[in-house]
Amino acid sequence: EEKRQELLSSLSNAGVDLAQVPKEELENGDGEVLAALKQWHSYLERLQKTGNNKRVDEMDDLRSRIEAWRSDMAVQFRMAPASVMEEHAVVKIAYTVASMGVGVRVNKDALFAAGVRSGGLDALVATLVEWMDEKNKKNEVEGSGNNKTASGTGKVTKPMSFQTHTFKPSKSWEYAVYKPNKKTGLATWESSYNRFLAGEHAQTIAMTPANGRPIQVGTVVGHILDGLTHGREVDLKRLSSESTPPNEEEWDKLLMCESETGFDITGDPSTSGVDGGHFVMKDFLCPVMGNAFVMKDYTERSEEEKAEFSKWCGVLKWYMSLRRAGYIPSFDSHILV
Structure with a gap:
């Protein structure tokens, strides 16, 4: 009461x-x-x-x-x-x-x-x-004064392309842990995944979740990608129309992050971080965000830094899920204007 x-x-x-x-x-x-x-x-x-x-x-x-x-x-x-x-x-x-x-x-x-x-x-x-x-x-x-992008330069970027709609991993990711809720019998991600599988749009799912409390579209996309790491089939082509996956340049930068940090994105998250600790997105993205950003407290970050970090976290979620599912991406040329 x-x-x-x-x-x-x-x-x-x-x-x-x-x-x-x-x-x-x-x-x-x-x-x-x-x-x-x-x-x-x-x-x-x-x-x-x-x-x-x-x-x-x-x-x-x-x-x-x-x-x-x-x-x-x-x-x-x-x-x-x-x-x-x-x-x-x-x-x-x-x-x-x-x-x-x-x-x-x-x-x-x-x-x-x-x-x-x-x-x-x-x-x-x-x-x-x-x-x-x-x-x-x-x-x-x-x-624009702090972040250089390919947009508007005429530089060729290659967005991720999907020749087939549905992709089903040969097996679930080794470290994927299925934790069903006692009340619903479903994992946290499963309701969103099932609704997407049934044909609902990610935006609809975000506005009308089971508990009535709206969630972010990125959260819904994350849930669907969680299904992928658990060995479930996902229509990646349809999902890419509702959430932008990494383009070739971003994918290469994330590969660089994996190489420079030494983090194994497909390994155990509890031991694949700094000094064998937990995996942390901020630490993984250090090569693209910079050491100065990583050392800052959240309250010290500028609005532009927060927006840039949020963007990279979004494409990183795609990257992690596809890598863990064993998906090899392809990219098509597209001129940015």
Whole structure:
């Protein structure tokens, strides 16, 4: 009861109209609506505590744009704003879209599958795409002085290509440990994997997880790739359209990281890190991020450094999973403009 009261009080103090929360959820202190609202406000609180005010502003701006779209649709269709889209759906979509990497586009069908039924769905997609494009362009400009990229140079880069859709490893990775949850009987990654296998889009899964609490698209992709390391089949071609895998240049840099650090990416994670310790992404990425970055505390990192590290963690997850599954990638030429 005490935890329930604390949750309701914290949400109320954050400006949430509890009258919009189903009575049953208010009484139980749990449910889809409360889970989504709690996830959103907890995330913003963590950002504020770590001093990531730029990210807080981006999240607030995204939410405001979705709410502005909702208001426009309410006027157009003569409906109450909450009938167009309830508040918990607003923050679910905002949380998911904000987690999408550069090059990944908002999927209209994924929004529809997640429960968005407004006649203004195309306008919502345009709103979300506009926010993503503005954010990515701003990050490129801010990071241009520190990070050199191939984009815009005319340099040839080769994205990973997939000749066949489905790949099934000959066996699971030697160190893959299957840990089913006592309540569900499934491993943490398995629900996302099963839904993707059934044809659902990663964005839909992120917005509508089993427990009602939205997760990041990258988390869903990680779950699907975990399935690969456990010997399960994965439609890599479809997954690559929902999450960008490493291109040839990035793949080569990750091979360089493996060589220079001496870490065995296919070995035991508990002993394949620094001095035989646990594997840590930050240490592995030292050759591309630099020693100065690795030595910094999280709170000392610039926004550009955080964004760059996040990007590399995303492609590293692909790299680790494919290497551990014994997949040999191929790349096709593409001119960056």
